[in-house]
Amino acid sequence: MTSADAPQASLIESDGDAASGPEVVYDAAVLRRQVQRLRRYLDRAYPDSHVFYALKACYLAPVVRRLVDLGCGLEIMSSGERAVAAALGVEGERIVWNGPALDVTTLERIVDRGEWVNVDSRSVFDRLVHIARARGRTVEAGVRLNLSGEGKLGVAPDEIGACLDEPSVSIVGVHFHHGAAGHDVDDWVDGRLRMLDVAMRWEREAGVTLRYVDLGGGLQARIELGEQLDPIIERLWDLRSVPRLFVEPGAFLVGPAATATTRVVTIKTVGGRRWAITDLGASFLVPLDRARFEVESARQNEPGSVSVAGPFCYEADVIARDRSLDIQEGDRLTIHDCGAYTASMMSGFGAVPPRLRWRSVRGVEPIGAADPARHWMAAQGYEPDCSGP
Ligand SMILES: Cc1ncc(COP(=O)(O)O)c(C=O)c1O
Structure with missing residues (x-):
C-alpha cells in the first residue's frame, strides 16, 4: 500500500x-439538587405543599426511583403510568391524575384507591357522578381549567358551573396546565392567577371549599423559583381556605x-x-x-x-x-x-x-x-x- x-x-x-x-x-446528584431546590422554596413559601413528578417527562427506572426516594409523588395520565407508580410503591394521595382520556374503569380504580384526579371534561365529570352514585358515596375531584377557549385540554369555566351543584361529586381542587406554554414565564404566571380568580369565584358564589390548588407543570429550571412562584403564593392567601399546594414539575426535575x-x-x-x-x-x-x-x-x-x-x-x-x-x-x-x-x-x-x-x-x-x-x-x-x- x-x-x-x-x-x-x-x-x-x-x-x-x-x-x-x-x-x-x-446524574443522581442533579436530580437531588433540583428536588432540594424546589422543596427549600416551597417549605419557606407555603405551609402545605406537595411535589408530584410528571412521570411522562422520563420513565427511566433509576431516575424515577430516585425522585420517589427524594419524596416526590407522581403525576400520571394512564394505566401504564399507574403500573410504574405501583412498581415503585407509590399510591393513594401520592398520585395525581390528569389527562383527557380517563375511562370509567380507570376512574373507578382511582376512586377506590383514594388517588387525586383532575377532570378534563364535563363527560369525565359525569362518569364520576355515575361511579359515586353506584358506590353510594360522595367522590372528590379537581377540575382542570381551560382558560383560553382554545385547544383540547381542560374544562371551560362556564361548563363546570352546573357541576358545582352536583351533590355526589364534590369539587375540591382546581388545576391549570397549558401544555404548550413553553418558556414564557409571564404567560405561566398569568394563567395561574386567572385560575385562582376562578377558584375565588367558586368559593364566593358556590360555597366551594378547596382542598388543593394544582399549578401543573412548567416550572423553569433556569430562573429563580421565586420569580415564577412568588406572585402565585401571594395570591393564594386571598382564598378563604388554606388548600394544599400541588406542583407537577417534569422538565424542571429531569x-x-x-x-x-x-x-x-x-x-x-x-x-x-x-x-x-x-x-x-x-x-x-x-x-x-x-x-x-x-x-x-x-x-x-x-x-x-x-x-x-x-x-x-x-x-x-x-x-x-x-x-x-x-x-x-x-x-x-x-x-x-x-x-x-x-x-x-x-x-x-x-x-x-x-x-x-x-x-x-x-x-x-x-x-x-x-x-x-x-x-x-x-x-x-x-x-x-x-x-x-
Ligand atoms: C398535566 C401535566 N402536568 C405537568 C406536566 C409537566 O410539565 P413540565 O415538564 O413542563 O413541567 C405536564 C406535561 O406536559 C402535564 O401535561
Whole structure:
C-alpha cells in the first residue's frame, strides 16, 4: 500500500463502534439538587405543599426511583403510568391524575384507591357522578381549567358551573396546565392567577371549599423559583381556605439531570448556512416546541454560526439553529439539559439509540437496554401490567 492509499487520520470511521457512539448520562446528584431546590422554596413559601413528578417527562427506572426516594409523588395520565407508580410503591394521595382520556374503569380504580384526579371534561365529570352514585358515596375531584377557549385540554369555566351543584361529586381542587406554554414565564404566571380568580369565584358564589390548588407543570429550571412562584403564593392567601399546594414539575426535575455526548460526523454548507451533522438526532432529542438544547463544543478558538442537526432524513431533525460555536468534523459535542421528554418519547427511527447511563455515588452504570424494538417501560425493568389493579 502506498501512503496515498492509507486511511487518512481525518476521515471519520463509520463502523458503528459502540464506544464512540452517542451517550446520555443521567446524574443522581442533579436530580437531588433540583428536588432540594424546589422543596427549600416551597417549605419557606407555603405551609402545605406537595411535589408530584410528571412521570411522562422520563420513565427511566433509576431516575424515577430516585425522585420517589427524594419524596416526590407522581403525576400520571394512564394505566401504564399507574403500573410504574405501583412498581415503585407509590399510591393513594401520592398520585395525581390528569389527562383527557380517563375511562370509567380507570376512574373507578382511582376512586377506590383514594388517588387525586383532575377532570378534563364535563363527560369525565359525569362518569364520576355515575361511579359515586353506584358506590353510594360522595367522590372528590379537581377540575382542570381551560382558560383560553382554545385547544383540547381542560374544562371551560362556564361548563363546570352546573357541576358545582352536583351533590355526589364534590369539587375540591382546581388545576391549570397549558401544555404548550413553553418558556414564557409571564404567560405561566398569568394563567395561574386567572385560575385562582376562578377558584375565588367558586368559593364566593358556590360555597366551594378547596382542598388543593394544582399549578401543573412548567416550572423553569433556569430562573429563580421565586420569580415564577412568588406572585402565585401571594395570591393564594386571598382564598378563604388554606388548600394544599400541588406542583407537577417534569422538565424542571429531569431536564438538567441528563447530558448527552455526540460526534460530529459531517460538516456541510447549504445556502450559506453551515451545518454540523451529528450521530444523535431527533429520535432521542425530540424537537418539542418547548425544547431548547444547549450545545457545547470543547473547541473554542474561532466560533462561527453553525446549526447542529442529527443524522435523519427529515428536516425537523435539528438540535440547535444558528449557534455561535467552533466545531470541526470528528469533534464530540456536549448537549446539556436533555433529560425531559427525550427517553420517554424516543423512537427507534434509524435504529441508532444512544447508550443511556446512570451516574450515582456508585459510579456510572448502564440503564436498561436502549433497544428501539422493545417497549420502553419493559426495557427499563418495569413489568407494566395495564390490565389489573
Ligand atoms: C398535566 C401535566 N402536568 C405537568 C406536566 C409537566 O410539565 P413540565 O415538564 O413542563 O413541567 C405536564 C406535561 O406536559 C402535564 O401535561
